[in-house]
Amino acid sequence: MTTRRDPESLPELIVDSEGSDRQYWRDLLDFRDLFYFLAWRDIIIRYKQTIIGIGWAVIQPLMTMIIFTVVFGRIARLESTAAPYPILVLSGVLAWQFVAQSVAAASNSLVGSANLVSKVYFPRMLVPAATIAISVVDLGVALLLLGAMMVAYSFSPSINIIALPLFIALGALLALGLGVWLSALAVKYRDVRFAVPFAIQLGLFLSPVGFSSSVIDEQWRLLYALNPLVGIIDGFRWSIIGGPLRFPMEEATISLVVASLVLLAGVRFFRKTERTLADVI
Amino acid sequence: MSAVIAEGLSKQYSLGESNEAYLAIRDVLARRSASTIRKVSRVFSSEPASPALDGTTRKVVPSGAFLALDDVSFEIKHGDVVGLIGRNGSGKSTLLKIISRITTPTRGRARIRGRLASLLEVGTGFHGELTGRENVLLNGAILGMKHREIKSKFDEIVAFADVEQFLDTPVKRYSSGMFIRLAFSVAAHLDPDILLVDEVLAVGDAAFQKKCLAKLGEAGQEGRTVVFVSHNMNAVEQLCTSGILLDRGKLIQHSPDVADCIRQYASRAGTDFHFHRWEPVVPVRFNDWFNPSRMYLGDRAGNPVPSPLGATDDVWLHVEGTVEGAQSTLRVGYNFFTSDGVLLYSTWHTDGAVAGEVRLGQGQCHLRSRVPTPLLNEGGFRVELVGSVQGVSALFPRESAPSLSLTIGSEKYGTSYWMLKRLGILAPQIEWEVGTA
Numbered sequence: 001m002t003t004r005r006d007p008e009s010l011p012e013l014i015v016d017s018e019g020s021d022r023q024y025w026r027d028l029l030d031f032r033d034l035f036y037f038l039a040w041r042d043i044i045i046r047y048k049q050t051i052i053g054i055g056w057a058v059i060q061p062l063m064t065m066i067i068f069t070v071v072f073g074r075i076a077r078l079e080s081t082a083a084p085y086p087i088l089v090l091s092g093v094l095a096w097q098f099v100a101q102s103v104a105a106a107s108n109s110l111v112g113s114a115n116l117v118s119k120v121y122f123p124r125m126l127v128p129a130a131t132i133a134i135s136v137v138d139l140g141v142a143l144l145l146l147g148a149m150m151v152a153y154s155f156s157p158s159i160n161i162i163a164l165p166l167f168i169a170l171g172a173l174l175a176l177g178l179g180v181w182l183s184a185l186a187v188k189y190r191d192v193r194f195a196v197p198f199a200i201q202l203g204l205f206l207s208p209v210g211f212s213s214s215v216i217d218e219q220w221r222l223l224y225a226l227n228p229l230v231g232i233i234d235g236f237r238w239s240i241i242g243g244p245l246r247f248p249m250e251e252a253t254i255s256l257v258v259a260s261l262v263l264l265a266g267v268r269f270f271r272k273t274e275r276t277l278a279d280v281i
Numbered sequence: 282m283s284a285v286i287a288e289g290l291s292k293q294y295s296l297g298e299s300n301e302a303y304l305a306i307r308d309v310l311a312r313r314s315a316s317t318i319r320k321v322s323r324v325f326s327s328e329p330a331s332p333a334l335d336g337t338t339r340k341v342v343p344s345g346a347f348l349a350l351d352d353v354s355f356e357i358k359h360g361d362v363v364g365l366i367g368r369n370g371s372g373k374s375t376l377l378k379i380i381s382r383i384t385t386p387t388r389g390r391a392r393i394r395g396r397l398a399s400l401l402e403v404g405t406g407f408h409g410e411l412t413g414r415e416n417v418l419l420n421g422a423i424l425g426m427k428h429r430e431i432k433s434k435f436d437e438i439v440a441f442a443d444v445e446q447f448l449d450t451p452v453k454r455y456s457s458g459m460f461i462r463l464a465f466s467v468a469a470h471l472d473p474d475i476l477l478v479d480e481v482l483a484v485g486d487a488a489f490q491k492k493c494l495a496k497l498g499e500a501g502q503e504g505r506t507v508v509f510v511s512h513n514m515n516a517v518e519q520l521c522t523s524g525i526l527l528d529r530g531k532l533i534q535h536s537p538d539v540a541d542c543i544r545q546y547a548s549r550a551g552t553d554f555h556f557h558r559w560e561p562v563v564p565v566r567f568n569d570w571f572n573p574s575r576m577y578l579g580d581r582a583g584n585p586v587p588s589p590l591g592a593t594d595d596v597w598l599h600v601e602g603t604v605e606g607a608q609s610t611l612r613v614g615y616n617f618f619t620s621d622g623v624l625l626y627s628t629w630h631t632d633g634a635v636a637g638e639v640r641l642g643q644g645q646c647h648l649r650s651r652v653p654t655p656l657l658n659e660g661g662f663r664v665e666l667v668g669s670v671q672g673v674s675a676l677f678p679r680e681s682a683p684s685l686s687l688t689i690g691s692e693k694y695g696t697s698y699w700m701l702k703r704l705g706i707l708a709p710q711i712e713w714e715v716g717t718a
Contacts, residue, residue, distance in 0.1 A: 010474075013397075015382055016390035037422040041408060041415075048410045119405040120423055121382040278384040279294065 019275055028123045035126045039133035046134065057141040061097055065090045068210035083241045084153045087146075092209040094142050095236035099171045099229060100200045102135040106179025107196045111186050114281045124274050125267070128183040132175050139168065146240070158242025167235035170252070174228050174259035181266030184273040187281050208233050213251070222250060228262075231255025282394070284475050284506040285357040285380060289389035292350040292375050292530075349375040351530040352389070357508065357523075359395070359474070362501035364517035364539060365510045366546050367527035373510045376527070377401060377477050380508070395474030395506065398425055402479070404464030409453030413444055413463055416452055420467045434470045442466035469496045475506040494520065514543050514588065515686040543588065557588065559666075559683045568676045570611055571641070571668055573602035576683045578652070589659075589690030592708075596652040596687075598664060607643040610671035615650070619706055620661030620686070627667070652687070658708035659689045 014020065047053040065086055073085040082088065106128035110117065113127050150157065186192035207229040208215070216224050224230055232255055234248035273280075350372045357363055365373050378384045380391055381399035406423040407416050417438055421431035439445055442463040444455075452460055478497065498520050501507050511517055517524065517539060524542030526534040534542050557578035566572055579586055581597050590596055598615065614629035630648050631639055652664075666683040668676030677683065702708075 010395055013393040014390055015379060015386065015393065017385050017387060019385060031425070033426075033428045034422040036428075037419050041411065041419050044415065045408060045410050116406050116423065118383065119401045121399070122423070122425070275385040278378065 017275070019271075021271070024123060024271070028125065031122050031126060034122055035130055035133075038126060038130035042131065042134050043137055054141055057138040058145045061090065061093045061142045062145060064093045064097070064209075068093065072210040082244045083155060087149055087153060087155055087241065088212060088237065089210060090146055090149060091237045091240040092207075092233045094139060094146060095167070095171060095233045096204065096207060096209045096229065097142070098135055098139045098168070099175050099232065100203065101138065102132045102172070102175035103178045103182065104196055104200060105131040105134065106175065107182035107186050107192055109179070110183040110277070111190075111193070111281065117281050118278045124277060125180060125270060128179040129176060132172055132179065135175070136168070136172065157240055160239045160242035162239075164236070164239040167232055167239060167252075170235065170255060170259060171232045173263060174232065174255070177259055177261075177263030177266040179266075180270045181262065184266075184270040184277075187277060188273065203227075203229065212237070213248075222254070225251040225254045226258065228255040228258040282359055283356050284359045284361070284393070284395055285355075285508070286392040287353055287355050287376075287380075287389070288391070290350050290353045290376070290379060290386045290391060291348060291388040292372075292379060292384070293346050293387040294349050295346045348530050350379070350386070353527070353530075353532045354389075355525060355532060355535045357506060359506055360501075360504045362497075362507045362520055362522045363509065364521035364524045364542070365508055365527070366512075366514070366517060366524060366542060367533075370529075371527040372530040373527055374401070374479055375530075377479050377508070377510060381477050393475065396472075397475040397477070398468075398471045398473035399477040400424075400468045400471075400479065401477070403461055403468065407452060407460070407464055410451055412451055413439075413448045413455070417463070417467055420464065424468060424471055426471065430472075438463075438466045438470050441469065465493060469493075473505065475508070476500055478507065478509045480510050480512070514546075518543060518688075540589075557586065557685055557687060559685045565681075567678075568668075568673070570606040570608065570670050570673075571602055571604050571613060571676060573600055573666060573683050575602075576600045576664075576666060576685060578685065578687060581649070589688035590654055591690055592654050592657070592710075594654055596654050597649045598652055600648045600650075600666065602646060604641045604643055604646055606670075607641060608670050609640060611641050611668070612670070613641070613648060613666070613668045613676075616665045616667055618663045618665065620663060622663075623706065625662070625706065654689065656707050656709045657689050658706060659702050661686060661688050663687075 013023065047056070050056065052059070068089045069086045072089070109127045109131045110124065117124060117127075149155075182192055182196060186196075207227060213221070213224065213230055213234055231248055231251035231253070234251050235255075238245045238247055353372070353376065365376065367373050375384075377399060378401070379386050380393065381397060381401070383399075383401075404420070406420055408419070411419065417435065418428075418431055421434075421438075422428070426434075439448060442459075442465075444459055444463050447455065447459065452463070455463070476497075494516050497507060497509060501520060501522070507520075509517070509521070521539045523535065523537045524539040525532065526542045526546050534545050536542055558575070559573075559577065560575040564572070564574060577583070577599050578590075578596055579599055580595055583597075583599055586594060586596055600613065600615075604611070612629045612631055614627065614632075616627045617625045619625060628650065630641075630650070633639060633650075663684055663686050665679075666677055670676070
């Protein structure tokens with residue numbers, strides 16, 4: 001090799017106990033290819049040696065939808081005026097599952113990559129972030145199920161559907177914040193591994209998945225919206241069902257603020273923990 | 282100009298009970314309440330706070346903590362090939378981890394100029410379910426290559442690893458040899474200015490190790506900076522332009538005289554000294570008759586001998602292994618080469634049989650043969666194990682046969698007339714008698 005670049009022309013990198021933030025974000029950009037590869041790897045591995053493969057992305061929301069339709073629609077007799085009950089439920093299930101799955105996968109991701117973290121340098125935030133990409137793919141597949149349901153119920157979506165990506169992005173923002181925070185916490189405290197599935201189970205009933213948030217009394221609505229999933233789920237429903245549903249302005253705004261705060265706090269915590277991650281993991 | 286400058290690098294780890302790993306929240310709660318109780322009780326007693334607990338003075342290491350690196354400073358120039366040596370636990374790996382940014386120093390800093398790649402393990406991030414092709418792409422990205430860079434080098438990587446046929450097979454079905462070849466091949470095609478390598482040469486068979494060494498040597502000749510941890514002193518001596526010796530976290534020596542670093546190391550090393558030794562981590566199976574498990578130099582009892590060797594040292598080559606197919610024609614021996622590859626002599630264990638035959642019995646065996654050090658001139662030599670049975674002339678393929686190297690030092694004989702290196706391959710002390718008429 002004769003045309004070697006001159007290493008002197010490169011900027012000097014300083015390694016100390018603090019770690020520079022500017023360098024970190026530059027690295028994050030430099031390693032973006034790794035982000036794609038990590039996501040791509042997880043997607044490939046996920047369905048290897050499974051019989052129905054990507055079908056798993058459909059079965060979970062389908063079963064949840066059937067159970068919720070029976071429990072809330074038939075037994076509790078909650079009303080849905082805007083759309084057939086299964087579609088109302090499914091649009092909520094999709095939003096819920098997207099966020100819940102991302103958070104669950106992300107919070108275990110760093111511990112699961114212990115080998116990588118202790119042997120190679122890269123901005124570790126890529127690990128929880130990449131898991132969210134998988135959930136986006138799963139969501140895409142599950143949306144096909146929604147399409148099939150709509151055809152079955154001869155229900156046509158409104159123009160609002162073009163806003164769906166915005167709410168998906170909002171969901172991803174929240175999942176990223178929670179995921180980044182929990183993944184770092186899980187390295188230090190293995191309790192997280194047990195607490196997260198439990199919290200997700202509870203959250204399913206605290207969020208308007210099986211019912212419409214209009215069931216909640218007017219006076220409690222804003223308080224209820226502090227659960228950032230309310231804004232996301234209502235947003236999904238508004239985009240998919242449209243028409244008679246009110247645009248969830250307050251809920252979505254509150255959700256955006258909460259998600260941003262969570263991300264901010266999550267990233268700060270992550271950066272603080274990251275320096276000694278390889279020693280602790 | 283400098284590639285790496287370390288300024289007072291220290292790394293502190295906590296030990297035992299206070300180990301940070303696997304903390305559960307209840308431990309933290311328990312500790313908090315305990316320290317509260319301590320504070321409260323201190324108010325009521327007149328006892329002064331113990332300095333160790335406060336940790337106010339800089340040099341005081343809190344109990345339960347130890348310094349893996351202690352105030353290490355050095356400067357590595359561009360193009361240097363540095364051998365980082367020291368005992369297990371001397372801080373070599375910690376140092377590499379700090380420079381490669383896997384962990385941060387507790388104190389001090391390192392300044393790095395140039396693109397840096399570290400290879401602390403062969404095959405980090407390889408996933409058994411993925412095919413060879415997929416793993417190359419992924420592993421390249423993990424080691425810091427850009428997507429287009431991996432693509433452009435893909436064919437080269439695959440050719441070097443020699444696994445073209447199995448590219449679309451999941452690597453979990455690879456033999457361990459294929460796996461390591463592919464993993465190393467990806468790493469070997471990185472294009473860094475500074476390359477950090479940790480003990481990766483310890484894995485794989487002898488042929489693979491040779492290939493790795495050759496590749497590292499190449500990197501050095503291309504003007505790359507290489508920092509390389511090894512217990513293989515022959516490799517360090519051959520490849521490196523300077524040596525850094527660490528002991529218990531402290532820098533003992535950093536000098537362009539690699540041989541001197543190694544001597545220093547040898548004098549401190551004691552029993553865990555991996556020199557003069559062939560001992561694969563994974564047992565190698567060569568044939569159905571005799572398979573050596575290790576081969577090393579020592580005194581007659583097998584105790585380590587210094588390096589370089591003195592001409593008058595009593596040095597024995599020890600070969601331990603298992604005889605699986607005992608036969609009257611089974612012979613084990615070795616060829617003795619100069620470092621330039623000139624065959625000096627060849628000998629078989631049956632040479633020891635003055636009266637009758639010496640048969641190798643079934644099972645474990647331990648052979649030893651005295652190395653004729655008084656014959657040899659100063660310089661490097663190589664020992665290669667050979668074996669044969671009737672009908673099979675080479676029990677070990679030449680390119681992967683067990684081998685080790687040794688060096689004869691310059692102080693040949695204890696006479697003031699023998700100062701300079703003699704011409705010739707051999708330098709035996711020839712008898713002379715001087716008379717007057």
